[in-house]
Amino acid sequence: MSKTLVVSDNEILNQLYVINLEVYLATEVALVLSTQKAQELIESGENYDLVITMNMINGLDSAVTLYEFLKTKNLTTPLVVIGNPVKEIPDIVVVQSSYHLKNLLRSCADILGITSKSMAALNVPEYYSVDTKFLMRLGEAPCQIFLQVKKSSEGTNYAMVAKKGSSTTEVLRKFLSEGIVNLYVNKLDRLLVINQISKILCDFIKSSEHLGMVEKSAALEAGFEFVASDFCQSPEATQEVMNIANSCTKVMEEISKETPGLRALLQLLNSNKNGYIYTHSILSSFIASHIVKKVSWGGEGHLEKINFVLFFHDIMLAPIYLKHPTLKYEEDLLFNDDLSVKEKELVLNHARMAAELVITYRRSPMGADLLIKQHHGMTNGIGFAIDFKDDISPLSKIVIISEAFVEEYMKGKDSDPDYQIDLKKIIPALIEKFKKSTYKKIIETLETIKL
DSSP states (O other): OOEEEEEOOOHHHHHHHHHHHHHHHOOEEEEESSHHHHHHHHHTTOOOSEEEEESEETTEEHHHHHHHHHHHTTOOOOEEEESOOSSOOTTOEEEOOTTOHHHHHHHHHHHHTOOHHHHHTSOOOSEEEEEHHHHGGGSBOSSOEEEEEEEETTEEEEEEEEOTTOBOHHHHHHHHHTTOOEEEEEGGGHHHHHHHHHHHHHHHHHHGGGSOHHHHHHHHHHHHHHHHHHTTTOGGGHHHHHHHHHHHHHHHHHHHHHOSOHHHHHHHHHHHTOOHHHHHHHHHHHHHHHHHHHSTTOOHHHHHHHHHHHHHTTGGGHHHHHHSTTOOOHHHHTTOTTSOHHHHHHHHHHHHHHHHHHTTOTTSOTTHHHHHHTTTSOTTSOSOOSSOOSSSOHHHHHHHHHHHHHHHHHHHHHHOTTOOOOHHHHHHHHHHHOOSHHHHHHHHGGGGOOO
8 A cells, every 4th residue: 555645734624635545545644734744754764655745834835845855865755735836846746726636636646556447446434424414404314324333443333323215303303412413324325415415405595585584594504504514525525515505696695685674684693693604794795785786887797706705705714613603703813812823824824725615616606716815805815904905806895895894893793782783983994994995985885785
């Protein structure tokens, strides 16, 4: 069996890379979080058939460092770099997007001499994890469902808790009440289950077209949760995730059009106690919809693109908000002691990472990745702008102003539970924050927003 060294400090991607490399390429994977640790392993005498590294780790040029290190040691170990290196490096393979797993696996397979035929014959893990609450949507088991009952050095045991065709509502409700949030299906049934969950969610979301606002909001939130929980488990789920995302985008647009006013939308969201990212995105969608109608160059096509962007722009932060449900404003996360260094690095890079994710989807609206990358005013998708400049897309400015409006409202609500939305306070605060005339023209359209 070949041996691969992966150098990555991204908590979300680490498990994804290790699982896929081991499953599809049958290579033994060692994972380290720093360039220094990778060098120490190699110097200790560990021999690897392949080294994979992120282009930057902890702000340092990992690609160049490892390339020069291998060269100094007279090692010809192939080097695969994820993301564009800071400078040109000879004799390496570059996979531009962190989430384009098919490209990564294809490149590594070529290096390790693994053919499509041999990949198909590999022994893959027998069981695949599925979120219990999504299995509940199926009503009956599409295949055998298992519970993980023992995990030790000797292996993991699974007990069947539902057979194919059996009703699952009661048993799954019991598991959820006991805090069992994940169950398992056989590897051969994985796509069957994911496809069925995806179809039911899509149908549910689409059926909300003729329902009230409460039902639409519930459908939209369910779609968001599914995408947030499943998108990074396997590249094979990409099309299913996109079907849900595209359906959700349409519902977001419907909610923005059908809501009688901003206060009605706030009342709906407050009564349901939705999560921060979801609430923030829906409110921003409503604000952006108003702006697009008021600017001279706005159009319906822009609304579809903006709603897609608002659905995905903070998707990378979902695990952090799930772990820390009381946290809110993204910039404040950087100064919160509850977050680890790795989580703060994710916050800094979430716009770039989300842009890299959606660019791999064939059905993304053209230019959506650019808007996601720029949604904090930074052209490279890293960090948060202090001085908002004109070197970004006009549509990005609409997204930025919409989010800033929502945050001004939320901060007022945080300081005073009885706070009522007040344009005479919010608009001057936005004008003070965004100095350029192009931003001010967008802000001025908010004077006529329907409350």
